[in-house]
Amino acid sequence: MATTTERPAPDDPVRRILRAPVASIPAERSAREVAEELVADEVGAVLVDGSHGPVGIVSERDVVTALATGSDLDRLQAADLMSTELVWADPDDGIGDVARRMREANVRHMPVRGTSGAVAGIVSVRDVLDVLAAPAD
Template identity: 80%
Template sequence: MPAETERVRTDDPVRRVMRAPVASVTADRSARELAEELLADEIGAVLVDGTHGPVGIVSERDVITALATGGDLDRLQAADLMSTELVWADPQDAIGDVARRMHDAGVRHVPVRGTSGTVGGMVSVREILDVFAGPAD
């Protein structure tokens, strides 16, 4: 994250606000373990790893939905809760463009590509909102 005195603008690259490293889990992790991971790391989403990289994402909202609809958090697994339609950003994408992409897709977390197909970071609606609602001039 940039220093507090540095003003981040919507046309700056998203790498300026992304968080790294990114938490990830295997598809067989229980929903309870996911909830514990989200709480312990104070994050809103984790990526679900597959053989060749991320295959999905599970957010706190997914866990809460499972709980509210009577799901057994000890029996449900990441594979049961994850969204498989990942919306990606590149590190050089403008923050404003990523915000529009998130809005259009209805997502709150976007992984940012790293080198060689890896995950370089994650940006959440919170980081995006901080830019748009930054300090008053």
């Protein structure tokens, strides 16, 4: 008998849709290296590593803004681009709740903190939208 995987629902825990491993980059890397990491990993954001874990996040929008304003991507560092106010989810948070928190915080990517405090994964607005806007069966 074949089994099918149930489609995640808004009340399901976000651990069902998180993506791991999470792309990350040291704070001193150039904006160009951030862009290369985004392309290589086919992701929309990377976490910026500090000595005790993530200290920020850089999205593709941050890189495009730097480029559009004439910044030198080889001189600008990840630390210069990153947003430092990380909004975290827990693996057991509901997908719908995470979507609301993303909207309230005006973020498109939310790291998920595991039980040990380490990064368990990341979810994007597209990940939650895929759940919230899924066609009814």
